[in-house]
Amino acid sequence: MNRVYLHSCSFQTASGTKKMAAQFLNQQNELPYFKAFDGIFTPIKEIHRQLDFHIDHILQQQGWQRRELPQIPILLGSTGYTVTDLEYRLSQNQTLDFDYNLAALGRHLQQRYCSPVFHFATSCTSSAQAVYAAYQMIRSGGCSKAIVIGLEHFNRFTFEHFYAMNLLAQEETYRPFVQPQGMILGEGIACLALSSTAETAFGCEILAAASVTDHHNLTNSNVAVLEQLLKQITGQARITPEDITAVKTHGIGGAFDDDEQTLLRQTLPNSKWLLAKPFLGHTLGASGVLETAWLLENLRSGHFPPLPYQNQAQHLPLAHGTPVSDGLYLNYFLGFGGSNVGWLLHWQH
Structure with a gap:
């Protein structure tokens, strides 16, 4: 069995919370949310740009060559998929696509990098299961390197679903373990590099x-x-x-x-x-x-x-x-x- 090492990372997260409006039973309530990206909804082209930026950053950090990517699997985990693009199109009165799942993002990655792409949608553990799968692939010798991505953008469908279940916090101070009064959701993107080779720096x-x-x-x-x-x-x-x-x-x-x-x-x-x-x-x-x-x-x-x-x-x-x-x-x-x-x-x- 190979050993598995976690190497560089590239990510964008929120620096704090802002208020987002949740609508339920004809009532509107302002709730805190960790907003990492500009705008309410993120169109598909911007999602593609974010994916490309962080993958390219990982390649630069690791010194991996783009020509290697057909042998480096990309594993992608998310719950929001591309629903934010659907909501963006609705807000702009644009025509709707019929493909709002992770495969739509996977096709972009396959076309751009020629990598094998694997999708994970297991609720809140989606990208964690992707890390677990990458670990198993490298450990068993299925590959020597892997890139794992976690992706979440704001969409009303998810936000209001959690609000309707009475799971979201009303106050901006988020204090799990200290004073648990509900979750504060957030968005962000992150990319990890894993391989079977240790680095010397750490x-x-x-x-x-x-x-x-x-x-x-x-x-x-x-x-x-x-x-x-x-x-x-x-x-x-x-x-x-x-x-x-x-x-x-x-x-x-x-x-x-x-x-x-x-x-x-x-x-x-x-x-x-x-x-x-x-x-x-x-x-x-x-x-x-x-x-x-x-x-x-x-x-x-x-x-x-x-x-x-x-x-x-x-x-x-x-x-x-x-x-x-x-x-x-x-x-x-x-x-x-x-x-x-x-x-x-x-x-x-």
């Missing part, structure tokens, strides 16, 4: 990865299934839970936050916690790649940023506001429909 190896299906509830996570996922990952890596330095939590600000904290205290007693969503928002299908890129950038910077409300989180064993140390970093991602996935990173500067 080392970030994926030691183990696992995926577990939760069949208990379509829209809420089950703590026993998360525990099973963590056991599978630590078992594959042949470590004990006490060895894990820090864990990038799920931490969405919802009803599962308390169960997640209890499990972490019980099963990972020595680990510090990292919360990504207060900085990025809950970017749904893009979360896997965006939060991994965020973590990788923090590891490379040598310091974890303090939470915006760190003075209110004294009771949490946070890694925020502390220097980065070499060690084992656990990542996991949970999603609607029972799709749960995670992996263990070994960081050594």
Whole structure:
């Protein structure tokens, strides 16, 4: 089996929240949203431009040649697909296309780069499952390099669906684990490079990865299934839970936050916690790649940023506001429909 390393990343995320209008039952409500891109809706040509920019940036960072791309798979995960383009066309009174799925974006990538393209649509774990699939492909020798993309743009269909389910926060301060009062959604794009070859500047190896299906509830996570996922990952890596330095939590600000904290205290007693969503928002299908890129950038910077409300989180064993140390970093991602996935990173500067 090959070893798998996580290398460079390229991403664009929101720098903070802004108000977006949700409409339900003839009523309008202004809700916070992590808006990363200009305009309300993003047309297809702009989505293509963003994909091309970040892929080209990855190639430059890695020194990979475009002629290699037919042998480098591109794995794309999203929940929004190209729905934002449909809503843009409606707003501009333009004719509608009939193809609003990930295959429409995949065709663009295939035509531009001649790469094999794989699509993932597993709710909030879409791009996380893409990372997991890339890990398996490289580890088994199916390829030696892979590019993984997470993509999410604002669209009213998703925004108002979550609003109708009473899952969204009303206040702009996003405090998962501290004061969970609902999610704040967000948008962004991120691109990761993985390969079977280590870099000399730093080392970030994926030691183990696992995926577990939760069949208990379509829209809420089950703590026993998360525990099973963590056991599978630590078992594959042949470590004990006490060895894990820090864990990038799920931490969405919802009803599962308390169960997640209890499990972490019980099963990972020595680990510090990292919360990504207060900085990025809950970017749904893009979360896997965006939060991994965020973590990788923090590891490379040598310091974890303090939470915006760190003075209110004294009771949490946070890694925020502390220097980065070499060690084992656990990542996991949970999603609607029972799709749960995670992996263990070994960081050594």
